[in-house]
Amino acid sequence: MAEVKAKNTGLQVDTLNLSDVVLPTISSEMTEAKYVLLQGQELNGQDKSDWTKIIQYAKDFLAYDYYLISSPMWNFTIPYQLKHYIDVIIQPGILFQFTANGVEGLAKNKKMFCITSRGSDYSVGTYLHQFDFQEPYLRAIFGMAGIVDITFLNAQPMDYTPEVAQLSMNKALEGTLSLAI
Numbered sequence: 001m002a003e004v005k006a007k008n009t010g011l012q013v014d015t016l017n018l019s020d021v022v023l024p025t026i027s028s029e030m031t032e033a034k035y036v037l038l039q040g041q042e043l044n045g046q047d048k049s050d051w052t053k054i055i056q057y058a059k060d061f062l063a064y065d066y067y068l069i070s071s072p073m074w075n076f077t078i079p080y081q082l083k084h085y086i087d088v089i090i091q092p093g094i095l096f097q098f099t100a101n102g103v104e105g106l107a108k109n110k111k112m113f114c115i116t117s118r119g120s121d122y123s124v125g126t127y128l129h130q131f132d133f134q135e136p137y138l139r140a141i142f143g144m145a146g147i148v149d150i151t152f153l154n155a156q157p158m159d160y161t162p163e164v165a166q167l168s169m170n171k172a173l174e175g176t177l178s179l180a181i
């Protein structure tokens with residue numbers, strides 16, 4: 001991040017630590033509220049105020065030009081905290097819309113970087129590659145929202161031995177630096 005900031009003076013960086021933040025719950029009321037809105041009807045009372053909080057997260061996300069997601073692999077995919085965040089922000093009318101031709105992403109002309117760490121190696125050509133549901137999922141969900149310029153840096157394998165982990169980290173950091181420069 002220091003290299004990126006040095007190269008881009010005036011860059012404003014905001015961080016959201018999903019381990020710390022208490023995101024709005026996607027309750028059955030909120031799921032119903034989503035469909036009420038999709039049918040063009042109004043929300044009232046508690047539903048309206050709860051929905052406003054969800055929508056604010058989606059609007060805040062849309063306001064940025066660049067995104068950097070840093071995530072470990074958990075059980076072949078993303079941790080539940082990141083999934084929860086995605087369930088909150090991916091809202092019709094804000095990040096995508098339905099058209100006569102299908103779904104259109106609304107977060108256009110943006111760039112995303114995803115830095116992941118994995119205990120094992122899921123590189124192309126390995127046996128485990130078929131079980132990498134992390135990178136394909138992130139590409140799919142943010143692609144649906146219109147973010148198609150996504151660069152991945154996967155630090156892997158991180159859990160074999162300390163020496164191997166160091167090599168994996170060095171390789172990933174080299175990639176990070178080349179992205180920043």
Ligand SMILES: Cc1cc2nc3c(=O)[nH]c(=O)nc-3n(C[C@H](O)[C@H](O)[C@H](O)COP(=O)(O)O)c2cc1C
Pocket residue numbers: 071072073074075076077117118119120121158159
């Ligand atoms: C709940 C949990 C599930 C994990 N699942 C996987 C997995 O499916 N595949 C894998 O290669 N590593 C898995 N790991 C290992 C982590 O991805 C790995 O240790 C990673 O480097 C952790 O990154 P961090 O130190 O940034 O949290 C898992 C770790 C945890 C805690």
